Amino acid sequence: MTIIKTENLTKIYSDGKVEVVALRDVNLEIMQGEFVVVAGPSGSGKTTLLNQIGGLDKPTEGRVYLEGKDITQMKKDELAELRLRKIGFIFQTYNLIPVLTVSENVELPLVLLGIPERQRKEQVMEVLNLLDISELANKKPNEISGGQQQRVAIARAIITRPSIILADEPTAHLDSKTGGMLIDVMIKMNREKGITFIICSHDPQVIQKAGRLIRLRDGMIEDDKKIW
Amino acid sequence: MIFKLAWRNIWRNKRRTIVVMLSIIVSVAVLLLVDTLSVGMMKQMLDNQINIHISHIQIHKKGFKDDKTVKNYIPDDLKVEKAIMEIEEIKFYSKRVITYGMINSAYNSSAVIIVGIQPDKEKFITIISNSISRGKYLENKGEILLSEKLAQKLNVEVGDKVVLMVSDVDGNISTELFRVVGLYESPHSEFDKINAYITIEDAQKILKLDGKVIEFALIVKDQKYVNHIKEKLEQKLGDLYEVLTYADVAPFIRIMLDMYYQMIWIYYFIFGVAVCFGIVNIMLMSVFERVREFGVLKAIGMKNKNIFLLIMTESFIIGVLGTIIGLALGFAFYIPLSKSGVDLGFFAKSLAWFGTGRIIYPVLTNFTLALVSLTMPFMSLIGAIYPAVKSIKLEPVEAIKHI
Numbered sequence: 001m002t003i004i005k006t007e008n009l010t011k012i013y014s015d016g017k018v019e020v021v022a023l024r025d026v027n028l029e030i031m032q033g034e035f036v037v038v039a040g041p042s043g044s045g046k047t048t049l050l051n052q053i054g055g056l057d058k059p060t061e062g063r064v065y066l067e068g069k070d071i072t073q074m075k076k077d078e079l080a081e082l083r084l085r086k087i088g089f090i091f092q093t094y095n096l097i098p099v100l101t102v103s104e105n106v107e108l109p110l111v112l113l114g115i116p117e118r119q120r121k122e123q124v125m126e127v128l129n130l131l132d133i134s135e136l137a138n139k140k141p142n143e144i145s146g147g148q149q150q151r152v153a154i155a156r157a158i159i160t161r162p163s164i165i166l167a168d169e170p171t172a173h174l175d176s177k178t179g180g181m182l183i184d185v186m187i188k189m190n191r192e193k194g195i196t197f198i199i200c201s202h203d204p205q206v207i208q209k210a211g212r213l214i215r216l217r218d219g220m221i222e223d224d225k226k227i228w
Numbered sequence: 229m230i231f232k233l234a235w236r237n238i239w240r241n242k243r244r245t246i247v248v249m250l251s252i253i254v255s256v257a258v259l260l261l262v263d264t265l266s267v268g269m270m271k272q273m274l275d276n277q278i279n280i281h282i283s284h285i286q287i288h289k290k291g292f293k294d295d296k297t298v299k300n301y302i303p304d305d306l307k308v309e310k311a312i313m314e315i316e317e318i319k320f321y322s323k324r325v326i327t328y329g330m331i332n333s334a335y336n337s338s339a340v341i342i343v344g345i346q347p348d349k350e351k352f353i354t355i356i357s358n359s360i361s362r363g364k365y366l367e368n369k370g371e372i373l374l375s376e377k378l379a380q381k382l383n384v385e386v387g388d389k390v391v392l393m394v395s396d397v398d399g400n401i402s403t404e405l406f407r408v409v410g411l412y413e414s415p416h417s418e419f420d421k422i423n424a425y426i427t428i429e430d431a432q433k434i435l436k437l438d439g440k441v442i443e444f445a446l447i448v449k450d451q452k453y454v455n456h457i458k459e460k461l462e463q464k465l466g467d468l469y470e471v472l473t474y475a476d477v478a479p480f481i482r483i484m485l486d487m488y489y490q491m492i493w494i495y496y497f498i499f500g501v502a503v504c505f506g507i508v509n510i511m512l513m514s515v516f517e518r519v520r521e522f523g524v525l526k527a528i529g530m531k532n533k534n535i536f537l538l539i540m541t542e543s544f545i546i547g548v549l550g551t552i553i554g555l556a557l558g559f560a561f562y563i564p565l566s567k568s569g570v571d572l573g574f575f576a577k578s579l580a581w582f583g584t585g586r587i588i589y590p591v592l593t594n595f596t597l598a599l600v601s602l603t604m605p606f607m608s609l610i611g612a613i614y615p616a617v618k619s620i621k622l623e624p625v626e627a628i629k630h631i
Contacts, residue, residue: 056527057625077531084529091628095524099236104229109528111229156528 002068003163003196004030004053009062011048011219022048024219025062032163035190035211035228036198045219046200047168053198054087054166055079067163084112088157088195090167094149096141096156103128103137106155113160127155131185147178151185158189164196165189171203183209230534234541237514244513248506249550252604255499256554257561260600263492264562264590265570270488271591272415274474274481279355280414281343281423282474283445284454285318287461290470292442293477298327298397301440303468308444311464317457319449322349323441325431329394331374331424333382340378340424342392344431353445356412356425362386363410369430372406375420376413384408392426396436404434496599500607503547507611511543515615522619523627532620539616540609547608551601558600566590 009026012019023045030036038046051057052064055071056079064071066086074082083089096105103124110120128134131151136144141152150170157165167186171179183206190197190211199206207213215223238245278284287308292300302308305323312321325344330337347366351357356373357365363386366373372390374382384390388408396402406426414420432439448457454473461471475482515522522535569587 051625054527056628057623077533080526080529080531082529083527087529089524089527091524091527095520095628097233097521097524099233099240104232108229112529112531112534160529 001032002029003032003034003066004028004198005065006052007063007065009049009052009064010060011045011052011057012060021219023052023059026219026221028214028221028224030164030196030198030212032196033190033194034196035187035209036196036214037207037210037212038198038200038214038216039202039207039210040216040222041202044216046202046216048219049216050166050168050198050200053164054089055082084109085160086163088160088162088165090150090153090157090165090170092169092172094141094146094153094173096149096152098141101138101140102133102144102152105141105152106159109156109160123159124155127159130189131155145178147174147182150174150178150182154182154185154189158193158195161193162195164198167197167199167201169201169203170199171201171206176205179203180205230538230541234538234545237518237538238542238545241514241517244510245546248503248510249546249553251506252503252547252550252608253554253557255503256551256600256604257558259495259499259603260555260558260592260596261561261565261590262495263596263600264566264592265588266488266492267593267596268566268589268591270485272588273484276415277478277481278474280416280419281354282477283353284448284451284474285446285458285461286472286477287312287444287446287465288442288470288472290468293470293472296326296328298395298435298437298442301325301397301437301442302444305441305444308465308469311461312444312446314464315457315460317449317453318446320349320352320447322346322353322445323428324350324443324445325428325435325437325440326442327394327431327435329392331378331382332391332393333384333388335383336381338378338381339422340392341422342394342431343423343425344428345425346428350445353447355414359412359414360410361413363408365410366425366427367409369427370405370407371409371427373410373412373425374408375423376411377417377420378422378424379408379411381421386411392424392434394434396434398436402434402436404430406430492599496603500603503604504607504611507543507546507608508614510546511539511612511615512618514542515539515619519622519627519630522622523624523630526622526624527628536616536620539619540612543608543612543615544605547605550608551604554604555601562590562592566592 006026006028009023011023012021026049038049040046052059059072071079071082106127107120107124110123125134128137131154133148133151136148141149171182174182186197187209189195201207211228212226214221289300289302312318323346327342329340329342331340361376382390386408389405390408391403391405393401393403448454458471458473465471525535566589569589571587573586
């Protein structure tokens, strides 16, 4: 089943004088359960593509369909609802809420979904166990390592059982060993939970483990290869 | 969770939160004290006006209010007495004869308001019997009670003789000799300057009123129902009589009360606006410091209304917490002061002119409590609107990139 489809996706940034084409006519189809790595040099349009797919930004032209629905026409609150229910985000700098504990950070999306407290606690413990970070539950983000914070970010992203997880350079701030372990965790989530991953990265060990590798250059797809 | 998040957020920068909270605490405490002191002053002024002379309700012949001449005596005092007796809510009443005249001593003379009273009954109407500074209270015919101020002006002492000169009911000049039996001093210096008391019988005699009275002064059981009792009396007495409450008799009291309300609103406005700007300042700083975080919250699906609610909650907590501590501080001062009173000795002269007395007892009303409790939380919400709007206008993509 197609989960993401883009049609002639184009994004042009303009400051009134200079125009920068970040994406040009990108046509892409991603199936459910795929483990996609989008690679390319800096400025190739990886993050822009991810932002368009995640409904964080609007394209200049073209369409993005998530599970068949055109998200480019949605209003801000509809997009927020969509992100809450269907999309999980993992950022380069983890971006946990510093005043909340690990378990509260993971719980937050469930609160926004209006899930009852007891059910929330059960789901949080389950996900923390799955990611092997249950002993960190009551720690604040600044009390744990970068690798642990990124695991928490993954836990926060998968807690709502989204259809798709978008990760932007998730290993950029981690050493290669921790980064490798993190990619393994994501592959595990992909295989066990059937969650679709789209990961932007230029980290060789991430690219090496891609299920499908899309290479971008100058805002266009240079290569699209299915590996497993 | 929004509350938990808001609560923890406000303590991220403790010093900043405490500084703005201190401004709320001090504002609330000061407003509580200024307001209760003002109410106390108004209440004392009103009570003194009522207790020194006015009483709760006065009954005259129609037209006396505008033409205070002896000719406007009450045509049928028995009818008035009967009407008073029929109304249960009236506690005490006393008859009076009032006129203007001259008082002469061997050394000086002065214009004076001569109040003929029933000494025994007047004790329950006014505080004059308790305000005797020298000599004794009025008992018998031929006696006169002067204020310390008037006695000083006339250069007389207790036991000295004075002559009253009035225009009687027929318009003839009438004079009578009186012996000063006592001197009084009320909290109202202006009142003291011109009022002298004699017995009602003497007043009737000197004015040739033949047993007629000019005024009935009434004290009711509950001051709150004074207008209701006035209506009852008007129904019973008909058009020939005027029934006046203390507010009708002394309209300046109402003006003072109106002035108080206007002043107090200005106080609340000034303090409220100051706190509001403080809140705008710290909440804006707080929003700008957390731009990236708002981007993340938006990215994970938090809707704008929840982000708006988060900022408003943070500000509201600061407002409520500041108000609670401010009230506690205010009460720490108010409770002992409401018992001991505040000695405003350095304003004694002007306070005596207003008739309040130099010791002011602060009075807390439900209105003050409500106003002082709600102003700062309300202004905190107002102050948070702009920062909250700023936060919801952030674009997630831009916000996440923010350093």
